[in-house]
Amino acid sequence: MSADLAIRLRRAAFNRALAEGDLAAIGPLLAADAMLVTGTDSAVLSGRKAQLAAWKREFTHAPRTVYTRTPETIVASPVEPIALEHGRWQGVAAGQTNASGAYTAKWRETGGVWVIEAEIYLTLA
Template identity: 70%
Template sequence: MTTEADLSIRLARAAFNRALAEADLATIGPLLAPDAILVTGTDSALISGRKAQLLAWKREFAAPERVIYTRTPERVIASSVEPIAFEHGTWQGVVCDRLIASGDYTAKWRQAGAAWMIEAEVYLTLT
């Protein structure tokens, strides 16, 4: 299960990154569990639920100088007893090829059928 989970989650994260770059809410939605939680990196704001996160991304996408966020997984650890996994990695926010923030993150994923969905993400701003 670990190899399949690792590959599936890395592919889902790549799709999420592309969707962020392309302002594609339709792709982001199914990657988030209905009750997904996001804790932001700088002020620890809590964005709770798929709908709230999609609304937050919609606002981000409308910004005049839009930040492009990218998450880069460094490791994925799958549970051997439940259809869940942790993804650990680094993130960055770029505006016009200029790095404005970066740090570490952890995401919890849950498998539902063949798909993996994000249940929770916690970000830490380091720069």
């Protein structure tokens, strides 16, 4: 399977996990030391445990915002098992988009499985 297809499938799994509030499904999609830089305040979430704790808190908010990431391009390295995903994201709560923007994610293939090493978000609306 190509890196492009594998990463798109993993991103779809991440989107499903976010929509369903499924922490157990999110964990395997993240590298142990994954980094996330948020879109508005540039807060840094360092490591899988920190991200899972943040998602756990996020899942308790009412109404809950469901975040979706939509890949536009995926560029795989020809010399290393890494790739960059570029796309658009949005957060929807109670049927209303409350934030959206652009993102980039760095993926690494480890043991035949693609995991997210880093993500950076830009809030545009």
